Amino acid sequence: MADRTELLEAALDCFPDGIVFFGPEDEVIFWNLVAHSITGYSGNEMLKQPLPDGLKPLLQAESGNCQPRREADLRRERRALVRIRHKLGHEFGVLTRVVDLSNTLGERIGCATIFHPAESLDALPHGECSGDSGVEERRAELEERLQIEFDDFARGGPPCGVLRIAVDQAKELRKTHGVAASQSMLEKVRHALAQGLRPAEDIGRWADDEFLVVARERSAEMLVAHAQTLVGLARTADFHWWGDRISLSVSIGAAQALNDAGESLAQLLERARAAMETSSCSGGNRVTAAVCSCLPASAPEDAQCLP
Numbered sequence: 001m002a003d004r005t006e007l008l009e010a011a012l013d014c015f016p017d018g019i020v021f022f023g024p025e026d027e028v029i030f031w032n033l034v035a036h037s038i039t040g041y042s043g044n045e046m047l048k049q050p051l052p053d054g055l056k057p058l059l060q061a062e063s064g065n066c067q068p069r070r071e072a073d074l075r076r077e078r079r080a081l082v083r084i085r086h087k088l089g090h091e092f093g094v095l096t097r098v099v100d101l102s103n104t105l106g107e108r109i110g111c112a113t114i115f116h117p118a119e120s121l122d123a124l125p126h127g128e129c130s131g132d133s134g135v136e137e138r139r140a141e142l143e144e145r146l147q148i149e150f151d152d153f154a155r156g157g158p159p160c161g162v163l164r165i166a167v168d169q170a171k172e173l174r175k176t177h178g179v180a181a182s183q184s185m186l187e188k189v190r191h192a193l194a195q196g197l198r199p200a201e202d203i204g205r206w207a208d209d210e211f212l213v214v215a216r217e218r219s220a221e222m223l224v225a226h227a228q229t230l231v232g233l234a235r236t237a238d239f240h241w242w243g244d245r246i247s248l249s250v251s252i253g254a255a256q257a258l259n260d261a262g263e264s265l266a267q268l269l270e271r272a273r274a275a276m277e278t279s280s281c282s283g284g285n286r287v288t289a290a291v292c293s294c295l296p297a298s299a300p301e302d303a304q305c306l307p
Helices: 004-013 033-039 053-059 133-154 170-177 179-194 220-235 265-281
Strands: 018-022 028-031 077-085 091-102 108-117 161-167 202-207 210-215 239-241 244-246 250-256 286-289 304-306
Touching: 018 033, 033 108, 053 077, 053 091, 053 108, 077 133, 091 133, 133 202, 133 210, 133 265, 161 179, 161 220, 161 265, 170 179, 179 202, 179 210, 179 220, 179 239, 210 220, 220 250, 220 286, 250 265, 265 286
Parallel strands: 250 286
Antiparallel strands: 018 028, 018 108, 077 091, 091 108, 161 210, 161 250, 202 210, 239 244, 286 304
């Protein structure tokens, strides 16, 4: 008859994630089969050994891109998107969760790391970007937050939606008044939009003339209603340039991640981009709800332009 340890190890080997237990000195005391398949290192190689340099990021979820799952877990669970090196030498991104383990006296006795490969951030669809280092740096931070939120949703966590927001006047203003005017105007719009965000949401530049909001609305309908509020806030942005008052508006594509739809993060972003372009081509200053190609035509998330 199998003992409790054998049963526990067999159960952990059935999980779809890599699972590793570390002792108080960060030595490996358990390494499941999925950790072997992801990293190329077997349990026999890793047991009672420190992590190779290329795998040390698995323990580094304390970095600034870490997002706690809930406020109550702030001191217990840390999540991050990190890059590790396979035994064969190639690098790739993984999403990690590190949970500190304590004994009955509250003393730390080790930690557990749960991880799995992340979708390539390089494959995520972006808009045009002129190479502004500030835009690209902020976008990289937003990519990590977005990947973590989407992954959390896919595993039963809070809802995840995105709003891709094009500033209708940005390209024309750049042509007529220059880059400085356009950048100043975009910052004014970002500030106006930020006033309408929920505490758990984030906004950042996704392209030269585009913003992305990572949202947590409970339904596609609520996400669209939220986007309509942001359209109204953008119109209140009071922007002047050399004495000229320039009216501002935005075009938004709203896409909600759907349970059991089977789409990737890149596909979710592409749906939001198509909806945003529909808003722009319809005259701007409006919201379009994205269509999910995974659903039948009669599904409730059919595309619609909302002024």
